[in-house]
């Protein structure tokens with residue numbers, strides 16, 4: 001292989017690697033679990049992945065159960081002074097659904 005050829009080859013390899021990593025990144029971005037991303041805001045108090053937090057385990061909690069608590073109990077006026085109130089109100093109902101869906105699919109510890 002001449003010098004020119006090896007240079008071209010090297011460029012091709014770099015290009016393929018770059019294209020490959022861009023592709024991998026876009027696949028990763030697409031498959032990022034939106035629920036987990038949103039739920040990461042809960043990890044601080046409820047533990048990473050809803051496990052072993054200081055304030056109750058969320059991993060494996062029933063989806064309807066969690067949504068009921070978040071949408072009704074915790075968002076209500078009566079709950080204004082609770083720690084969970086601003087968190088329950090800080091997300092749209094759709095986001096809470098994604099969050100509850102994420103936690104409900106984790107194995108119960």
Ligand code: HEC
Nearest residue numbers: 039041042044045046055056058066069082083084087099
């Ligand atoms: C700043 C700390 C903090 C953060 C952040 C937080 N929580 Fe909580 N959470 C609490 C506390 C304290 C309680 C228990 C007392 C209460 O109900 O207010 C609780 C209770 C709960 C309960 C009821 C648990 C049970 O066993 O009935 C659920 C469900 C819940 N949180 C979900 C979430 C979700 C979902 C998020 C993220 C969107 C979140 N929490 C973020 C502090 C937090």
